[in-house]
Amino acid sequence: MRTPPAKRPRKRSKRGAVLLAIGVGLGGGLLLAGPLSELLSDNASGASNAITNPFAAWSGITNQDILLLGTDVGGGNTDVIASLRVDGGITRITQIPRDTYIEAEGYGPHKINALFSLGGTDLLKRELARKLGRPITHHVVVNLSAIRRMADALGGIEVNVPKRMAYTDNTQGLYIDLQPGLQNLKGQDLEGFLRFRHDEMGDIGRLERQQLALQALFRKLTRPEHLVRLPILLAAAGKDLKTDLGPMELGGLITAMGSTQLETKRLGGRPFYQNDISYWDAEWPQPVLEGSNETESSGDGRYRFLF
DSSP: OOOOOOOOOOOOOHHHHHHHHHIIIIIIHHHTSOOHHHHTSSSOOSTTOOOOOTTGGGGGGSSSEEEEEEEOTTSSSEEEEEEEEEETTEEEEEEOOTTBEEEETTTEEEEGGGHHHHHHHHHHHHHHHHHHTSOEEEEEEEEHHHHHHHHHHHTOEEEEEOSOEEEEETTTTEEEEEOSEEEEEOHHHHHHHHHOOOSTTHHHHHHHHHHHHHHHHHHHHTSHHHHTTHHHHHHHHGGGEEESSOHHHHHHHHHHHTTSEEEEEEOOEEEEEETTEEEEEEOOOSOOOTTOOOOOOOOSSOOEEOO
């Protein structure tokens, strides 16, 4: 009689492993860290408190540029493209309009939001490093559905909606119906606020609204009582938050952000048409990385500007 083959142990899912690492790394560290006033400082004060901030050893993630991407619900398009840097008591977020014209090496001319589907985060980091003139060391990709769940876990964020917003797109499952005024946004309402672009300002208006939401989320997320809940908030994001940062590095970054001021801006520029396609001609900083033969001036006469 043949002995039935032994069952192979089931592999733990990648998502489960990530959540376990987050839970153990962040949750355990926070529970052992002592009072919050000391958790948010690099060194514990007083001889009776020997335990320091568990994330202090990971604060080296600051003073580096990190690619921040927000993808749509389907995960294919990048609705948010930005660089993030914690430096000298300030968290600086620079937004790049999604219609920005870029001639990617090996791919030719495109809108910058197409690069993610063409070559992923590696291509975007390479091209942004080349255009911004400094290396992009890491990336964080967040799906809008994750932002909805994280906002729900926080109880929503307070945003001053600047105007009436109404739009329906059945193909994307997008239903926006917001009245102007100060209100607490979460779930579908927050997603609609972040994605709405159907007014005279188009994508630029959406970037301005994203700045409002980022500032509101920053204020709430970096409160001490919410830093303690980082494991829960990151678990709420689940598989819709992808990064090459380890759990402790991510915790160290968010903790460092909690003691800074937030500055958000978008790259200046103006729209233009090329081959009947509308682009954004961004004002990239000077100089570009050494070795690039590309000039950053757009005065070569190839564009037909809208204004």
